[in-house]
Amino acid sequence: MPSHAQNPVIYTPASSLTVSGGQTEGMIRQSAIVKLTPNICASRMIAKPHTSSAVHHHGDQDTVVFAHKGKGVIVSEGGKKRVVVEEGGFALIPAFAEHQEVNESEEDVVWAIIRAPGDEPVVVNLEKGWGSS
Numbered sequence: 001m002p003s004h005a006q007n008p009v010i011y012t013p014a015s016s017l018t019v020s021g022g023q024t025e026g027m028i029r030q031s032a033i034v035k036l037t038p039n040i041c042a043s044r045m046i047a048k049p050h051t052s053s054a055v056h057h058h059g060d061q062d063t064v065v066f067a068h069k070g071k072g073v074i075v076s077e078g079g080k081k082r083v084v085v086e087e088g089g090f091a092l093i094p095a096f097a098e099h100q101e102v103n104e105s106e107e108d109v110v111w112a113i114i115r116a117p118g119d120e121p122v123v124v125n126l127e128k129g130w131g132s133s
Helices: none
Strands: 027-033 041-047 062-069 072-076 081-085 090-093 099-103 109-116
Touching: 041 099, 072 090, 081 090, 099 109
Parallel strands: none
Antiparallel strands: 027 041, 041 109, 062 090, 062 109, 072 081, 072 099
């Protein structure tokens, strides 16, 4: 049987998450798994009640969102499309897709976010809104 080198399992407890990336008031982005492998990274996003992110994209990174808590909305297609992401659901945001996260509820929305490729999240806020990259 061939011998395979084992890489260690890496664990990041919630208590050690650090604020990272482009921030928007009311949207807290936290690094979870970053700079550990060149191919993938993970973070947590907490959206406070009645907040929305800036219109932004994630460069060449595809993004998978898992809704851990609450119900949020991903607005895309120039503000014309709304996808409701309910607790337990998943969403895919393709690379360079302009979008905005919105929490219209009375409670925090918490999402686990996985991006690839790359060892840390890319967030490009579009200061002038849709189509201004």
